[in-house]
Amino acid sequence: MTEIVGPRLYSCCNCRNQVALHDDVISKSFQGRNGRAFLFSHAMNVMVGPKEDRQLMTGLHTVADVFLSRLSRGIGLEIRAGL
Numbered sequence: 008m009t010e011i012v013g014p015r016l017y018s019c020c021n022c023r024n025q026v027a028l029h030d031d032v033i034s035k036s037f038q039g040r041n042g043r044a045f046l047f048s049h050a051m052n053v054m055v056g057p058k059e060d061r062q063l064m065t066g067l068h069t070v071a072d073v074f075l076s077r078l079s080r081g082i083g084l085e086i087r088a089g090l
Contacts, residue, residue: 017045024052024077038064044083052076055085 015029027047037044056072063070071085 017047019075019082022075022077024075026050026052026075026082039083053082 016025017027017029017032018025027045027050031047031049032045033048034046035043037046050073052075054074054076056074058069058071060067061070068086072081073083073085074081
């Protein structure tokens, strides 16, 4: 697991697994299925599941679930492409 000390970062509120640097935030104004969502340009300590097509609020997109690598806990989506 990558451990970064010093810069501001985002981590899981349940297990404290570090996920992204503050500089990787593109937007904090997304709305996910379960509430507020963040858009990052890069994430660490995560695993990406298989790609699949899903209907989102903005239309049909190819996405992949993103999981914390430590606990295999789902934390979001990687949007691959809009269809």
